[in-house]
Amino acid sequence: MGYQRGLSLLDGWLPWTVQALVAIAFLVVLVPLLWSRRRVRxxxxxxxxxxxxxxAGAFAALGVFSGSGLASDPAPVLLWVWVGITVGAVVAVVVAWGPAPWWRRGLSVLVVPLSVVCVAVVANQWVGYVTTVQEGWSELDAGPLPDQVDAAALPSMIGHPRSTGAVVQVSIPADASGFAHRDEDVWLPPAWFAAGPRPVLPAIMMIGGEFNTPGDWIRVGNAVGTADAYAAAHGGTAPVLVFADAGGTFNNDTECVDGPRGNAAAHLTRDVVPYVEHSFGVSSDPRAWGVVGWSMGGTCAVDLAVMHPELFDSFDDIAGDAGPEVGTKQQTIDRLYGGDAAAWAANDPATVLAGHAPYADTAGRFDDSSDTGGGFGGRPGGARPGGRPPGSFHPPGGYGNGANSGIGGRGGGGANGQELPAARQLCAQARTRAIACTVVTQPGRHSWQFATTAFQLVLPWMADRVEHPGVAASAA
Structure with a gap:
């Protein structure tokens, strides 16, 4: 696909060549320790x-990662190897300094940041965040997004036919939520620019993963390319896409709830939705609104739909968790809700569904991997120490469950052995509340490439749902 053109950072010669060269440099640094003229001891x-x-450094990092609640999908062993080499390189700077000539001393210092680069390379191969060198440079350079135009130019663009849509960056006031957030993005289909009265279009809110920027769905998930293709096949008509900021900062895992980490739910529901309706003339009918999320965003999608049917009528949960989680249940209550167990229950989709009357028109879809997963540390099905057993699902009242919060596109998320059974059971419970629901599987790992394909598959179904309010609810 076009967005993946360029020098690959995921496979091919480049990532492996970088690692091989750094490994050789590290061995060169160690030479004085092997053949020094000093005494053998x-x-x-x-x-x-x-x-x-x-x-020790590698195992320490593994232990911290395992207990952090960041991911239940096991990281590749090579990641911890490079963490260990990085620590070893730091130690080598000290212990190899004396017996080494000046150039080897310089190399020993250089190997430290290069080893960190290798950690990043392997982590990126794991999660599929940056696919090419060109894409990575665009991220660092903060270059324009695909189809991006200046918001001030929109009025002059009305009445001029377009073959593609347009992305505008917006600064949405947080008057209702007080949530400190970054600028967000809105994609407008070609039909929005048609001459005459502005069409009242439907909208889909797009939510990324835990460590995210609002533009990740555009730069990495190719959502704009997918939407452009859909619009081209439907006479320029497509839902408006709203790329919302659910984190506020890159590393703030809010799980789209209100709490000590910020009023993310209030921002999405009380700031973003009214702003888009007022500023871009999209429909205020909840049947014309959908929400799509990936990893943490997938958890957000189902949670928003079951908690706010007055705002969202359709949802797609791509590889999300059973509910908002940042570790064990107690850790989640403490970290996300400031120790308020009632707030946990109010945001847990299974608990919400158990106490909710039948929904009037809601429909949803869960997209998960059909791969079985290799498990964590040899544990079948991805089970982790202190984690939720594969296929388990907490009841409405809840109980202590595991570290299954997901890194949301930077890796992690529930291991395949956990996400799919949870999705099936949550979908089954949703059906008891008259939500038309289905679970769809496809091969793939917990990566942005999986999310990209899932959105390509779900967009026609969701677009049909939101473009034809009043049609009987049906699952994809």
Missing amino acids: GRWLRLGAVVVLGV
Whole structure:
């Protein structure tokens, strides 16, 4: 696809060449520890310090990661290898400094940041966040998004036919929520620019993963390319896409709830929706609004739909969790809700569904991987220490469940053995409340490439739903 053209950072020669060169440089740094003229005991002590501390650093990082609640999908072993090499490289700067010539000393210092680069390369291969060098440069350079235009130019564009839509960046006031957030993006289909009265179009809110920017669905998930293709096949008509900021900052995992990390839910429902309706003339009929989310955003999508049927009539949960989670149940209550267990229950979709009357017209879809997953540390099905057993699902009242919060596009999310059974059980419960629901599977890992394909598959169904309010609810 066009957005993936360029020098690949996920496969091919580049990521492996970088790692091979850095590994060779690290070995060169270690040469004085192997063949130093100093006494044997001294050089083996120095080499042992590099190895032991490097291995200890790798296991320490693994332990912190395992207990953090960031992911239940196991990271590749190579990631921890490079973490260990990075720690070992830092130690080598100290212990190899004396017996090495100046150029090897310089190399020992250089290997440290290069090892960090290798950690980033492997992590990126795991999660599929930046697919090409060109895409990564665009992220760093903050270049324009595909189809991006200046919001001030919109009035002059009305009445001029377009073959593609247009992306505008907007600063949405947070008067209702007080949520500190970044600028957000709105994609307008070609039909929005038609001459004459402005059409009243439907809208789909797009929510990314945990470590995110509002533009991730555009830059990485190719959502604009997908929407442009859909509009081209439907006479320029398509839903308006709203790329919302659910985090406020890159590393703020709100899970789209209100709490100590910010009033993210209030921002999405009370700031973003009214602003888009007023500023772009989209429909205020909840049947004309859908929400699509990936990883953490998938959890947000189903949660928003079951909690706010007055705003969203359709949802697609792509590889989300069973509910907002940032560790165990108690950790989630403490971190997301400031210790308020009632707030946890009020935002848990299973609990909400259990106490809700039948929904009038809501329909939803869960997109999950059909892959079985290899498990964490050899544990079948992705089970982790302290984590929810594969296929388990907390009842409406809840109980202690595991670290299944997901990194939302930067990796993580529930392991395949956990996400799919949870989706099936949540979908089954939704059907008992008259929500038309289906679970769709496809091969793939918890990566942005999986999310991209899922959105390509779901857009026709959701567009048909929101473009024809009043049609009987049906699942994809």
